[in-house]
Amino acid sequence: xxxxxxxxxxxxxxxxxxxxxxxxxxxxxxxxxxxxxxxxxxxxxxxxxxxxxxxxxxxxxxxxxxxxxxxxxxxxxxxxxxxxxxxxxxxxxxxxxxxxxxxxxxxxxxxxxxxxxxxxxxxxxxxxxxxxxxxxxxxxxxxxxxxxxxxxxxxxxxxxxxxxxxxxxxxxxxxxxxxxxxxxxxxxxxxxxxxxxxxxxxxxxxxxxxxxxxxxxxxxxxxxxxxxxxxxxxxxxxxxxxxxxxxxxxxxxxxxxxxxxxxxxxxxxxxxxxxxxxxxxxxxxxxxxxxxxxxxxxxxxxxxxxxxxxxxxxxxxxxxxxxxxxxxxxxxxxxxxxxxxxxxxxxxxxxxxxxxxxxxxxxxxxxxxxxxxxxxxxxxxxxxxxxxxxxxxxxxxxxxxxxxxxxxxxxxxxxxxxxxxxxxxxxxxxxxxxxxxx
Amino acid sequence: xxxxxxxxxxxxxxxxxxxxxxxxxxxxxxxxxxxxxxxxxxxxxxxxxxxxxxxxxxxxxxxxxxxxxxxxxxxxxxxxxxxxxxxxxxxxxxxxxxxxxxxxxxxxxxxxxxxxxxxxxxxxxxxxxxxxxxxxxxxxxxxxxxxxxxxxxxxxxxxxxxxxxxxxxxxxxxxxxxxxxx
Numbered sequence: 001x002x003x004x005x006x007x008x009x010x011x012x013x014x015x016x017x018x019x020x021x022x023x024x025x026x027x028x029x030x031x032x033x034x035x036x037x038x039x040x041x042x043x044x045x046x047x048x049x050x051x052x053x054x055x056x057x058x059x060x061x062x063x064x065x066x067x068x069x070x071x072x073x074x075x076x077x078x079x080x081x082x083x084x085x086x087x088x089x090x091x092x093x094x095x096x097x098x099x100x101x102x103x104x105x106x107x108x109x110x111x112x113x114x115x116x117x118x119x120x121x122x123x124x125x126x127x128x129x130x131x132x133x134x135x136x137x138x139x140x141x142x143x144x145x146x147x148x149x150x151x152x153x154x155x156x157x158x159x160x161x162x163x164x165x166x167x168x169x170x171x172x173x174x175x176x177x178x179x180x181x182x183x184x185x186x187x188x189x190x191x192x193x194x195x196x197x198x199x200x201x202x203x204x205x206x207x208x209x210x211x212x213x214x215x216x217x218x219x220x221x222x223x224x225x226x227x228x229x230x231x232x233x234x235x236x237x238x239x240x241x242x243x244x245x246x247x248x249x250x251x252x253x254x255x256x257x258x259x260x261x262x263x264x265x266x267x268x269x270x271x272x273x274x275x276x277x278x279x280x281x282x283x284x285x286x287x288x289x290x291x292x293x294x295x296x297x298x299x300x301x302x303x304x305x306x307x308x309x310x311x312x313x314x315x316x317x318x319x320x321x322x323x324x325x326x327x328x329x330x331x332x333x334x335x336x337x338x339x340x341x342x343x344x345x346x347x348x349x350x351x352x353x354x355x356x357x358x359x360x361x362x363x364x365x366x367x368x369x370x371x372x373x374x375x376x377x378x379x380x381x382x383x384x385x386x387x388x389x390x391x392x393x394x395x396x397x398x399x400x401x402x403x404x405x406x407x408x409x410x411x412x413x414x415x416x417x418x419x420x421x422x423x424x425x426x427x428x429x430x431x432x433x434x435x436x437x438x
Numbered sequence: 439x440x441x442x443x444x445x446x447x448x449x450x451x452x453x454x455x456x457x458x459x460x461x462x463x464x465x466x467x468x469x470x471x472x473x474x475x476x477x478x479x480x481x482x483x484x485x486x487x488x489x490x491x492x493x494x495x496x497x498x499x500x501x502x503x504x505x506x507x508x509x510x511x512x513x514x515x516x517x518x519x520x521x522x523x524x525x526x527x528x529x530x531x532x533x534x535x536x537x538x539x540x541x542x543x544x545x546x547x548x549x550x551x552x553x554x555x556x557x558x559x560x561x562x563x564x565x566x567x568x569x570x571x572x573x574x575x576x577x578x579x580x581x582x583x584x585x586x587x588x589x590x591x592x593x594x595x596x597x598x599x600x601x602x603x604x605x606x607x608x609x610x611x612x613x614x615x616x617x618x619x620x
Contacts, residue, residue: 179598180595180598181594181595181596181597181598183593206590206593208557208593209557209558227588228588229561229588229589251561251565251588251589253558253561254558254561267558267562269561269562269565269589271569272520272565272566272568272569272570272572272573272587273566273569274562274565295559295562295563295566297558297559297561297562298556298558298559311556311558311559313559318556318559341555341556341558341559342556342557342558355556357554357555357556360554381600382553382554384556384557385556385557400553402600403598403599403600404598404599406598406600431557
């Protein structure tokens with residue numbers, strides 16, 4: 001068993017309070033065509049001799065986050081008129097307006113003898129000719145460079161878009177190897193951008209569909225290590241795992257945490273029929289939530305913990321239903337042409353992401369929780385298993401290619417359907433589950 | 439625990455015995471120079487003709503190999519269906535007869551689905567298929583405690599192309615033997 005070592009130690013010291021400002025420098029994420037906001041990020045100043053490479057790396061990771069979101073476009077250093085040398089020098093707004101930069105990010109990095117990293121940054125609204133928000137200083141260990149970069153990028157992002165952060169987060173997923181008829185799967189965790197992959201299990205047993213808790217500390221997943229599909233609970237810091245006790249002799253799968261992490265909603269298969277059950281983790285008692293001869297599966301909690309959305313073929317084809325957790329008649333919310341599955345409730349509560357199958361093609365879509373405003377965000381041979389970013393504005397999912405050499409990969413797209421990108425990993429991957437901002 | 443069936447190949451061995459025919463209980467005494475005694479195979483136990491250099495095997499009808507190859511260990515399903523086809527029932531009738539004749543075995547029915555579906559739904563669909571087979575075997579007289587079910591959803595395809603020719607083979611329920619005396 002692999003040890004998952006938490007290497008991240010960042011303490012965020014606020015030089016002064018940081019507040020997001022609304023003003024002309026603002027992106028509204030709407031359905032309309034968005035022109036990415038242009039920004040310049042001169043290489044962060046290395047305040048100590050050893051900090052040069054770290055400063056360069058930090059700058060690049062910040063830029064990759066911002067540009068990677070699809071909402072920002074970086075102006076290359078070769079186009080700069082201003083030649084900044086120090087963090088503390090004044091900003092010559094005219095120089096930046098001259099190259100049509102709308103935002104400027106400046107920063108400095110120092111590394112002390114003990115390997116401690118200090119990062120300072122400021123954001124400037126070139127359009128209005130003033131600073132946006134307050135300068136901040138972060139401290140952390142030298143191997144926390146990427147996390148500190150994500151923290152800076154999250155600050156810039158939230159100040160300009162008004163949305164919550166999402167760059168400083170982790171994703172648990174399934175790493176895959178081998179041919180299609182002998183796939184080896186193992187659980188792994190990575191930074192949201194594909195860096196720092198670490199393995200959580202070996203590939204000796206079939207595992208799939210991990211789901212992370214709201215606090216990011218534990219995962220649930222399905223494993224065949226007992227020879228039979230059962231649900232396991234793993235603590236990510238210690239990699240300790242245990243099987244969740246579910247009714248005897250039945251297949252248990254498709255688990256998700258309640259927002260409070262104290263309950264697990266899941267599917268139980270008995271005698272060929274699959275229904276949804278609710279387990280109280282402390283008492284290990286399960287209660288039945290559905291009782292129908294149809295297949296009921298893929299349940300997901302609303303962020304207020306009061307309802308679930310799930311997939312059922314009770315109407316004859318797979319559709320989405322919501323239901324109060326206290327019980328009651330499920331309400332169908334999907335009505336388009338095709339089949340709907342794998343629903344996941346956004347952490348913001350406003351949307352449900354899902355997989356839709358139409359005429360042999362798959363796509364990831366979103367709809368409001370009453371089923372209205374359905375939109376498809378992707379389409380391919382096989383897209384499935386959406387998971388939400390912590391701010392509810394990006395969806396990551398699995399895309400699998402067809403044929404004998406078909407393989408799975410992770411992709412993300414924003415909720416307007418723009419900016420479809422793959423997550424760069426060195427092996428095939430599936431079943432992502434996106435954790436909270438750390 | 440994984441149910442594993444070791445396949446035993448029925449193999450035939452050949453033994454040769456030699457007899458030296460001598461007189462009636464009299465010892466041979468030879469004054470001629472000693473020669474190695476020639477051994478002639480005069481008796482073989484085999485029902486194949488070794489001399490022709492060809493060996494043939496017949497499967498013992500009580501072997502797991504016979505079950506999977508001759509009786510048939512799997513039934514296929516139509517898209518989204520868990521209803522048994524006429525051909526499926528025919529295969530299962532053969533399985534019932536075999537299991538009635540070889541009562542030391544129990545079975546695990548493994549249900550599968552093709553890749554054209556979401557992961558969790560396909561797991562449940564595979565379970566429906568396995569159950570359909572179980573119900574048929576039990577209705578045919580096999581004791582319920584000899585039959586377990588398990589689903590692999592779309593995780594264990596045998597065919598890898600993304601076309602109906604492969605999909606149809608992946609939509610299956612496989613009867614895996616367990617126990618038995620080897």
